[in-house]
Amino acid sequence: xxxxLIMHDVEDETLVxxxxxxxxxxxxFDIAHVFKVGGVQEGAFVQYGPEHSIPQKFxxxxxxxxxxxxxxxxxxxxxxxxxxxxxxxxxxxNSVRGWHGAFAGPDTDYVCITTPGATELYSFLAAGLVxxxxxxxxxx
Amino acid sequence: xxxxxxxxxDHNDRHAAFFTVATWxxxxxxxxxxxxxxxxxxxxxxxxxxxxxxxxxRLASPHTLKRSPEFKDVPLVQLVTKNHDVPMQDLRDxxxxxxxxxVVGGEKNGCPENLVxxxxxxxxxxxxxxxxxLWAQQAASVVLWDRSKKEGV
Numbered sequence: 001x002x003x004x005l006i007m008h009d010v011e012d013e014t015l016v017x018x019x020x021x022x023x024x025x026x027x028x029f030d031i032a033h034v035f036k037v038g039g040v041q042e043g044a045f046v047q048y049g050p051e052h053s054i055p056q057k058f059x060x061x062x063x064x065x066x067x068x069x070x071x072x073x074x075x076x077x078x079x080x081x082x083x084x085x086x087x088x089x090x091x092x093x094n095s096v097r098g099w100h101g102a103f104a105g106p107d108t109d110y111v112c113i114t115t116p117g118a119t120e121l122y123s124f125l126a127a128g129l130v131x132x133x134x135x136x137x138x139x140x
Numbered sequence: 141x142x143x144x145x146x147x148x149x150d151h152n153d154r155h156a157a158f159f160t161v162a163t164w165x166x167x168x169x170x171x172x173x174x175x176x177x178x179x180x181x182x183x184x185x186x187x188x189x190x191x192x193x194x195x196x197x198r199l200a201s202p203h204t205l206k207r208s209p210e211f212k213d214v215p216l217v218q219l220v221t222k223n224h225d226v227p228m229q230d231l232r233d234x235x236x237x238x239x240x241x242x243v244v245g246g247e248k249n250g251c252p253e254n255l256v257x258x259x260x261x262x263x264x265x266x267x268x269x270x271x272x273x274l275w276a277q278q279a280a281s282v283v284l285w286d287r288s289k290k291e292g293v
Contacts, residue, residue, distance in 0.1 A: 021275045028268035078289050113285075116172040116293045121281065125167060128278035129285045132266065136232055139267065 021124045029131035030138075031088075057086040058103040061130050063120050064112045074112035082134040083109070090123040090130075141214060143241030144173045144284070145205065146276060148180035157185040163277055171284040177205065177241070202243050211241065216261040218243045219279050222271040228263035236287040237262075244276045 019034075026034050035048035048054075059082075067074040089103050113126055121129075146164050151157040161178070168176045178186065179202070202218070205211050215237040220228055266274060266282055274282070 021278065024272070024275055025278055028272040028274050030269050114293075115170040115285065116288050117168075117170040119166055119169040121170050122163060122166060124275075125170075125278055125281040128274060128282050132282045135269070136267070140232075 022127065025124065025127050025131060029128075029135040031131060054087045055085045056105075056107070057083050058089055058105065058108045059083065059086050059130075060089045060103055060108060060110050061091075061123075061126055062110055062112055064114055065120075067110060067112050072110045074110035077111050077113050077130060077133055080109075080111050080133070082137060088127075088130060090127050141174045141239050141241075142172060143175040143177060143211070143214065144168050144171075144280060145177035145179065145202065145216075145241055145243045146280070147245060148178050148182070148185070151182070151185060154185055157182075158189060161186065161189055164280075167277055167281055167284075171281070171288060173284070175241070205241060205243075214239050214241050216241050216243050217283075218261055218263050219245065219276075219283060220263050220265055221273045222265045222267075224263070226263045228265050231264050231266050231283060231286055234262070234264050234286075236290060242280060242283060244280045 022034050025031075033054075035052065035054070062070075062072070062074055064074070086109075087103075111130065113121065113129055115121065144164070144167075148157060148160060151160060164178075165176065167173075180186070202216065205214075205216065217237065217240050219242065220226060222228070264283065266279055268274065273279075
């Protein structure tokens with residue numbers, strides 16, 4: 001079984017964009033591949049392109065505000081049942097901002113992360129929550 | 141109170157330190173952390189970041205936290221990797237204290253350099269594939285999210 005993760009639209013280099021953080025979270029939670037869409041190429045990322053065959057079941061990770069803005073009724077992560085084989089889509093930092101038109105479709109799932117505070121999580125932190133939840137629920 | 145204590149790391153320049161503090165600060169705000177503690181040997185790197193020392197930023201070590209009259213009765217929850225020889229609990233089974241300070245280690249050793257005794261503390265690990273460690277900020281966010289969901293937030 002393959003498991004995939006995509007991060008997209010990273011456009012500059014800062015600590016929070018560090019590819020090692022994405023590689024580590026993928027390795028810790030059994031994710032086979034990390035792709036990057038758009039922005040500069042850096043580090044261990046593989047630039048996603050049409051030559052790559054990935055599961056067309058997309059799981060876009062968003063904040064509740066982003067779901068509301070996009071008119072999407074997202075699933076709360078806590079209650080979300082993860083697909084066996086899927087491509088997880090995370091957006092640029094300063095926001096999880098996982099919705100992207102290229103991944104929208106009738107089978108696309110939208111997962112919302114709620115936190116007690118008012119600010120949005122960096123996407124590499126949101127990835128830890130989502131992939132951790134996926135791993136924990138698969139083990140139980 | 142909900143505290144979070146992290147290591148600033150081995151940064152030698154303010155640019156890198158700024159991004160580290162900004163990320164931790166954002167994480168803390170996301171989860172309603174009331175007190176953010178920084179362990180650093182180079183406090184001068186933090187000057188001028190616009191943080192309010194009285195409310196957000198305090199300089200500390202895990203040991204100084206336990207010695208402080210203000211925090212001596214607050215349980216420390218220390219995030220560790222599974223390969224440490226301490227009585228640790230799986231995060232999934234962990235019952236978070238109402239008041240707590242979560243102590244996260246540096247990126248390199250994955251664990252606080254000087255673990256505080258376990259008399260008033262707990263050690264928690266996050267189950268991962270083959271016990272692989274996470275980045276400190278990722279580990280902290282996983283644990284704080286787990287806390288918020290167990291509280292029903």
